[in-house]
Amino acid sequence: xxxxxxxxxxxxxxxxxxxILAEILAVLLIIFLILPFHEWAHAFAALCLGDKGIKQxxxxxxxxxxxxxxxxxxxxxxxxFGWAKPVPIDPRNFKNQKVGMAISALAGPxxxxxxxxxxxxxxxxxxxxxxxxxxxxxxxxxxxxxxxxILCNISLAVFNLIPIPPLDGSKxxxxxxxxxxxxxxxxxxxIFFLILFAGLYTNIFDGILGWATGGLxxxxxxxxxxxxxPFM
Numbered sequence: 001x002x003x004x005x006x007x008x009x010x011x012x013x014x015x016x017x018x019x020i021l022a023e024i025l026a027v028l029l030i031i032f033l034i035l036p037f038h039e040w041a042h043a044f045a046a047l048c049l050g051d052k053g054i055k056q057x058x059x060x061x062x063x064x065x066x067x068x069x070x071x072x073x074x075x076x077x078x079x080x081f082g083w084a085k086p087v088p089i090d091p092r093n094f095k096n097q098k099v100g101m102a103i104s105a106l107a108g109p110x111x112x113x114x115x116x117x118x119x120x121x122x123x124x125x126x127x128x129x130x131x132x133x134x135x136x137x138x139x140x141x142x143x144x145x146x147x148x149x150i151l152c153n154i155s156l157a158v159f160n161l162i163p164i165p166p167l168d169g170s171k172x173x174x175x176x177x178x179x180x181x182x183x184x185x186x187x188x189x190x191i192f193f194l195i196l197f198a199g200l201y202t203n204i205f206d207g208i209l210g211w212a213t214g215g216l217x218x219x220x221x222x223x224x225x226x227x228x229x230p231f232m
Contacts, residue, residue, distance in 0.1 A: 018140070018141055018144060019144060021141075022141055022144040022145040022148055023144075023145075023148045024077075025145055026145050026146075026148035026149040026152060027076055027077055027080070027148070027152060028077075029149060030076065030149070030152050030153070030156070031064070031068065031073045031076050031077065031082070032064045032068070033062070033064070034111075034112065034115050034153060034156075035064075035067060035068065035072075035073075035076070035082070035083075035084040036061075036062040036063065036064045036066070036067040036068070036084065037062050037111050037115065038084065038108045038109075038111045038112055038156070038160075039059060039067045039084050039085070039086075039087050039108065040059065040060065040061065040062050040067075040111075041107040041108050041110065041111035042059075042087040042089065042104050042105070042107050042108045043057075043059040043060050043087045043089075044060065044107065045103055045104040045106075045107035046087070046089045046093075046100070046104045047060065049093075049094050049095075049100045049103060049104065050093045050094050050095065050100070051089055051090050051091075051093040051094065051100075051104075052093065053090055053093065054087070054088075054089065054090075057087070057088050059087045059088070066085075067084040067085055068084055068085070069082075069083055069084050069085045072084055072085075080152065080155065081155065081156065081159055086166070087104075089101065089104055098174055098175045098182075099175060101171045101174065102171050102172045102174065102175045104171070105168035105169075105170075105171035105172060106168065106171075106172060108160055108168050109156075109157040109158075109160045109161050109168055110157075112153045112154070112156045112157035112160070113153070113154070113157050113216070113220065115153045116149075116150045116153035116154050116157070116220050117220050117223060117224055119146050119149045119150040119153065120146075120150055120220050120221060120223075120224035121224045121227070122146060123143070123146045123147075123150070123224075124224050124225060124227075124228050125228075126139070126142070126143075128228050128231045150217075150220075151213075151217070154213055154216050154217050154220065155209075155213055157216065158209055158212045158213050158216060159209070161212075162196065162205070162209075164192050164193070164195070164196045165185045165186065165188075165189035165192045165193065166189045166192075166193060167196070170185060170189075170192075
């Protein structure tokens with residue numbers, strides 16, 4: 001993984017095969033399970049809100065074949081962020097189109113948060129009930145794997161909540177914008193997306209994304225620790 005190598009170079013940390021393998025496996029799990037789960041969540045929310053036609057569009061499944069975008073998967077593997085095929089949602093089936101789209105969009109990042117929470121619960125369970133195993137060679141590998149898995153899910157949730165088209169956060173923002181502004185954003189969403197990539201490339205968003213990622217990580221860690229308070 002490039003991110004492992006880059007982080008090691010900048011932090012002057014040794015690059016270990018274990019770290020690279022753990023991150024690759026974590027990202028592959030994200031690509032083949034979590035990205036489909038993210039897109040399924042969009043589809044399921046749309047179905048619950050009234051878009052019955054979503055059943056015929058083949059996206060009410062976590063089968064990766066139905067969701068994976070090859071370029072998005074490659075970017076996920078190389079750069080730590082990527083995307084799947086967008087779920088085709090028909091907002092005309094919602095009672096309130098803007099609100100329906102916002103809720104359907106929010107379901108995707110929530111799926112990533114749930115996935116991160118599940119990983120954090122496993123990590124805490126191992127810490128409290130199998131600490132000796134966790135500090136073993138295999139346990140250390142699992143610990144690194146879970147760390148990458150959790151952070152990757154949180155990063156995806158935060159990234160998708162950026163209120164720039166065509167990310168999920170833009171659909172939430174549209175609830176508060178007039179129709180003409182929403183139409184303008186949809187019309188020029190490709191340009192907005194290029195601006196987003198330029199911002200990521202120049203690290204303009206690093207501060208706010210780092211703050212949001214850290215805050216969400218702390219929140220998930222606190223929530224996952226609650227069942228284990230009696231053992232502390």
